Amino acid sequence: MSHTCDAFVLACMDFRFHQKISEPLKKMQINSYDLKCDAGGAKFLASSEKPAVRDWIFENIKISMRLHGVKKVVLVNHYDCGAYGGNKTWTNDEAQLNFHREQLTQAKARVAEKFPGLEVVTVFAKPEGEKLDLLPL
Ligand SMILES: [Zn+2]
Structure with a gap:
């Protein structure tokens, strides 16, 4: 069994x-990945609040690179996220999507600054019936 994986998520x-x-x-050719879960997804990468959380996420990325040869990071924010106050935070879905686009852009910049060699992909997870769509943002 290979000890490398396709991405850090x-x-x-x-x-x-x-x-x-x-x-x-899988549709994005990511068949194996290290998964880090934190309230808000990329929220604390984008924000200046709780720098210790950001540093811990960076530490996890470093470990993933060292142990599993990861060259790609996928940042996932999602629809109706309670860490941002849920759907009621925005007046409509478009406003929510635009907000997360800004969050993910900021988070991506922080990761890219810290790890210049990594590819950073940002997506927004939205339920579609029983399934989940990952929209590139
Ligand atoms: Zn959430």
């Missing part, structure tokens, strides 16, 4: 998404 701890995330990741 940072996603929210929300139980509704863990099992459903693997199928859409």
